Amino acid sequence: MSAVSDQLVTFAILVYLVAMISHAVEYALGNVRAVSARVAPARELVGAGVGGGGVDKVDAATTPPTSAPPSARPSRSAGRARLAGRIAAGLTVLAAALHLGALVTRGIAADRMPWGNMYEFVLTVTWIGTAAWLVVLWKRPALRQLGLFLTLVMVLLLAFAELKLYVPVVPLMPALQSYWFIIHVSTIVFSSGIFLLGVVPAVSFLLRNGYEQGRRSFPYTLARRLPGAADLERLTFALHAFAFPIFTFAVIAGAIWAEAAWGRAWGWDPKETWAFISWVVYAGYLHARATPSVRRNVATWIAVLGFLTVLMNLFGVNFFFTGLHSYAGVE
Amino acid sequence: MTTVDDRPASPPAEAPRRRPNPALALLRNSWRQLTSMRTALILLFLLAVAAIPGSVLPQRGVNPENVDRYFVEHPELAPQLDRIGAFEVFGSVWFSAIYLLLFTSLVGCILPRMREHVRALRARPPAAPKRMDRLPQHTVLESPGAADPQAIAAVLRRRRWRVQVRGNEVSAEKGYLKETGNLLFHTSLVAVLIGVALGSWYGWHGNRLLVTGADNAFCNTRQQYAEAKLGPRVDSADLPSFCLTLDRFDARFLPTGLPESYRATVTVDRPDGSDRRTADFSVNSPLRLGSANVYLLGHGYAPILKYTDRYGRSQTSAVPFLTSGDANLTSEGVAAFPDANVDPATGRRDANQQVAFEGLYLPTAPDTAPFASSRFPEERNPAVVLAAYRGNLGLDAGIPGSVYQLDQRQVTNGKLKQVGNKKLAPGETWTLDDGSKLEFLGTKRYITLSVRHDPGEKLMLGACVVLLVGLMGSLFGRRRRVWFRVTPPDSGSPTGGSSLVSAGGLPRTDHPGFAEEFASLVAAVRDDGRPDRWAREGVE
Numbered sequence: 002m003s004a005v006s007d008q009l010v011t012f013a014i015l016v017y018l019v020a021m022i023s024h025a026v027e028y029a030l031g032n033v034r035a036v037s038a039r040v041a042p043a044r045e046l047v048g049a050g051v052g053g054g055g056v057d058k059v060d061a062a063t064t065p066p067t068s069a070p071p072s073a074r075p076s077r078s079a080g081r082a083r084l085a086g087r088i089a090a091g092l093t094v095l096a097a098a099l100h101l102g103a104l105v106t107r108g109i110a111a112d113r114m115p116w117g118n119m120y121e122f123v124l125t126v127t128w129i130g131t132a133a134w135l136v137v138l139w140k141r142p143a144l145r146q147l148g149l150f151l152t153l154v155m156v157l158l159l160a161f162a163e164l165k166l167y168v169p170v171v172p173l174m175p176a177l178q179s180y181w182f183i184i185h186v187s188t189i190v191f192s193s194g195i196f197l198l199g200v201v202p203a204v205s206f207l208l209r210n211g212y213e214q215g216r217r218s219f220p221y222t223l224a225r226r227l228p229g230a231a232d233l234e235r236l237t238f239a240l241h242a243f244a245f246p247i248f249t250f251a252v253i254a255g256a257i258w259a260e261a262a263w264g265r266a267w268g269w270d271p272k273e274t275w276a277f278i279s280w281v282v283y284a285g286y287l288h289a290r291a292t293p294s295v296r297r298n299v300a301t302w303i304a305v306l307g308f309l310t311v312l313m314n315l316f317g318v319n320f321f322f323t324g325l326h327s328y329a330g331v332e
Numbered sequence: 333m334t335t336v337d338d339r340p341a342s343p344p345a346e347a348p349r350r351r352p353n354p355a356l357a358l359l360r361n362s363w364r365q366l367t368s369m370r371t372a373l374i375l376l377f378l379l380a381v382a383a384i385p386g387s388v389l390p391q392r393g394v395n396p397e398n399v400d401r402y403f404v405e406h407p408e409l410a411p412q413l414d415r416i417g418a419f420e421v422f423g424s425v426w427f428s429a430i431y432l433l434l435f436t437s438l439v440g441c442i443l444p445r446m447r448e449h450v451r452a453l454r455a456r457p458p459a460a461p462k463r464m465d466r467l468p469q470h471t472v473l474e475s476p477g478a479a480d481p482q483a484i485a486a487v488l489r490r491r492r493w494r495v496q497v498r499g500n501e502v503s504a505e506k507g508y509l510k511e512t513g514n515l516l517f518h519t520s521l522v523a524v525l526i527g528v529a530l531g532s533w534y535g536w537h538g539n540r541l542l543v544t545g546a547d548n549a550f551c552n553t554r555q556q557y558a559e560a561k562l563g564p565r566v567d568s569a570d571l572p573s574f575c576l577t578l579d580r581f582d583a584r585f586l587p588t589g590l591p592e593s594y595r596a597t598v599t600v601d602r603p604d605g606s607d608r609r610t611a612d613f614s615v616n617s618p619l620r621l622g623s624a625n626v627y628l629l630g631h632g633y634a635p636i637l638k639y640t641d642r643y644g645r646s647q648t649s650a651v652p653f654l655t656s657g658d659a660n661l662t663s664e665g666v667a668a669f670p671d672a673n674v675d676p677a678t679g680r681r682d683a684n685q686q687v688a689f690e691g692l693y694l695p696t697a698p699d700t701a702p703f704a705s706s707r708f709p710e711e712r713n714p715a716v717v718l719a720a721y722r723g724n725l726g727l728d729a730g731i732p733g734s735v736y737q738l739d740q741r742q743v744t745n746g747k748l749k750q751v752g753n754k755k756l757a758p759g760e761t762w763t764l765d766d767g768s769k770l771e772f773l774g775t776k777r778y779i780t781l782s783v784r785h786d787p788g789e790k791l792m793l794g795a796c797v798v799l800l801v802g803l804m805g806s807l808f809g810r811r812r813r814v815w816f817r818v819t820p821p822d823s824g825s826p827t828g829g830s831s832l833v834s835a836g837g838l839p840r841t842d843h844p845g846f847a848e849e850f851a852s853l854v855a856a857v858r859d860d861g862r863p864d865r866w867a868r869e870g871v872e
């Protein structure tokens with residue numbers, strides 16, 4: 002079973018990679034069109050009708066106002082772009098299914114929930130991120146372009162997990178045998194997954210916002226075909242507002258578990274300290290967003306910073322510090 | 333998401349009657365600054381930054397040994413850092429200053445908001461604006477005959493809106509939960525802090541090691557702890573009286589050597605022996621005695637060593653050997669016999685004839701040398717590997733030393749000499765150069781435990797529950813208002829004798845689903861039990 006799980010992880014990475022390439026193709030074809038549309042503004046022969054039916058709300062939202070309606074020649078590449086985008090989404094679904102299969106077989110092999118060490122932890126967090134992304138995609142197909150960033154993040158994190166964090170299946174140590182462990186870790190994993198997903202629209206918003214304000218230098222040009230800044234910002238907030246109470250609950254559950262296991266609810270162990278830091282930073286994000294005098298991109302930067310602290314807790318703390326949370330299984 | 337401008341502007345409307353006292357004005361201004369959202373934001377950010385050194389540098393409260401090691405490794409830097417409290421970040425002046433300011437700001441923020449919110453809860457939904465078509469949501473319904481404001485109000489009430497009817501107008505508001513939740517959330521943050529404070533003032537804890545057997549029982553007094561900390565409001569005499577005896581300790585391990593389960597069985601009784609009972613506890617399920625909780629932190633082995641001195645007098649000791657993080661429980665310790673070799677003829681104790689054995693205990697020793705580390709945490713091939721020392725142990729010098737280590741100064745200054753070393757399996761005897769003997773009889777188990785009492789815990793738990801509920805209310809609650817105005821039939825109107833009902837809706841917080849809610853509300857009003865009454869939906 003454990004070997005099956007390992008193979009499924011490898012396959013999932015490959016499929017994410019192909020999905021990423023498809024997204025990139027869609028992106029590139031889209032850019033070709035956007036560029037050629039701009040160089041040939043006079044040729045408005047066929048009009049937007051060719052652009053396809055209602056499926057493609059993306060185009061309307063993403064074509065920058067400066068560019069003219071798509072012309073005949075590039076519209077074929079627009080169709081191809083859309084096809085590539087659909088393939089990418091389909092591949093993401095497939096990758097998520099393989100990814101889930103890897104988690105389930107890992108859990109069966111270990112005869113417990115697959116959250117016993119950092120390898121399994123990253124595997125689960127990334128899966129939650131993908132699953133939540135698919136839900137977002139289902140509800141708001143117009144945001145499909147974000148898939149490029151999402152699959153990139155997945156490939157990087159999963160490859161890192163497989164290369165650097167891999168450990169064979171082992172049972173849980175006594176300190177982890179508690180139902181509070183399951184509650185604590187599952188909610189931490191879940192909220193981290195949503196925060197991970199939240200970073201994608203957050204960074205996209207920062208790029209797109211710059212683009213919409215007329216920046217045309219390197220990172221901002223990436224945002225040419227992204228959905229509108231206001232939509233991205235709203236999605237960023239929705240994801241963070243959803244994840245924050247779950248994360249809060251997870252931290253509280255962790256404190257309850259720590260009380261039973263170590264005799265103190267809160268001891269400023271490095272993991273606890275960084276969870277505190279993340280929590281405070283995200284509270285800062287919610288505050289900043291609710292304060293009219295703070296600009297939205299400043300608030301969004303705080304959300305990105307929040308995710309960096311989550312990453313620090315996931316990776317940094319296990320590598321750099323020793324603490325009671327020393328079950329990461331990393332030497 | 334409410335924005336702060338939703339809060340009513342604080343009283344600039346009051347006419348400046350008297351010239352304000354400059355000191356008072358400064359105070360008022362600082363207070364306003366402190367309780368502003370921006371300050372809260374900055375303080376939150378500072379709090380996060382200030383916590384970072386607490387994870388980077390070793391902390392006394394977490395593991396004091398690492399702090400000591402840091403002092404050795406960085407002899408220059410460490411005292412400097414210590415001076416600014418970097419090894420006790422979370423108790424340091426600057427960290428406390430930040431969170432106290434933050435909580436002052438918080439209280440200053442929630443009190444006026446509470447007053448305001450209570451007022452809002454009691455106030456009636458405001459009158460309809462003159463022009464509904466200026467509102468984000470608006471529509472006009474047309475009804476034959478007279479539309480009844482009371483019927484509209486009933487529909488709204490059924491949907492749990494707070495309703496006010498004024499003549500031909502119906503005003504309704506919903507979503508007070510958002511602000512209620514927000515206030516609950518912020519108030520429970522204060523309650524959590526109070527819980528922490530209670531715990532540190534009135535709480536206490538002590539750690540110690542407990543070897544199996546009735547002769548090793550311990551009673552809950554401050555002296556019996558290796559390390560104890562009582563809150564400033566706790567006196568030694570306040571500690572509840574009970575005694576614990578470790579009857580047995582079971583640890584099960586997997587073939588890989590990883591622990592599978594632990595169980596400690598203890599007898600709890602009062603110092604006078606009344607109220608005796610036995611109980612089991614383990615990691616994750618502490619022994620809850622009501623007045624204190626007992627937590628299992630670790631475990632190990634105490635080799636039983638019997639030393640027979642050159643005069644034939646023997647003493648037995650079961651000294652805990654400590655593990656230093658090795659999963660296979662390689663343990664280190666020292667068995668000291670300061671009263672060895674007392675000449676029975678004179679009864680005089682010779683401080684230079686004291687004896688001690690220092691070395692390792694291996695629950696599963698390897699089959700061949702070197703005997704430096706254990707192969708498995710269970711006792712499959714137990715052995716002690718000891719070095720014998722004779723001389724002055726330095727115990728009389730009055731300098732407190734660790735009972736788990738020899739005083740190395742005595743070794744370096746030559747007062748304590750090593751006189752051989754040996755590996756012993758249980759039952760084996762080692763005869764030393766002076767004819768004295770050491771016999772390794774076996775081992776006892778020991779556990780390390782922490783006994784704690786934290787009176788703030790219940791409050792914190794309760795506050796955390798409220799905090800979560802409030803947070804959800806705050807994040808997902810949505811304040812919105814709707815109005816309906818019934819215009820009675822006007823003979824000259826183009827609709828010819830039917831009432832017009834104009835409706836408008838205003839989401840007071842960011843609410844993407846408001847349009848649908850408004851539409852369904854309007855539909856409900858239109859269809860309210862009288863399918864034919866409202867003829868057709870008006871144009872927007």
Ligand code: HEM
Nearest residue numbers: 284287291333334335367368369372437438441521806807
């Ligand atoms: C102890 C530190 C604090 C923490 C951890 C904290 C946390 C939070 C969180 C997580 C929210 C989000 C809930 C929501 O958006 O409705 C929030 C909202 C809010 N906080 Fe705080 N807060 C703190 C201190 C303060 C202070 C000092 C003030 C006053 C200046 C304040 C005023 C507000 C306001 C007005 C909102 C509502 C924003 C809105 O309407 O959405 N908070 N706070």
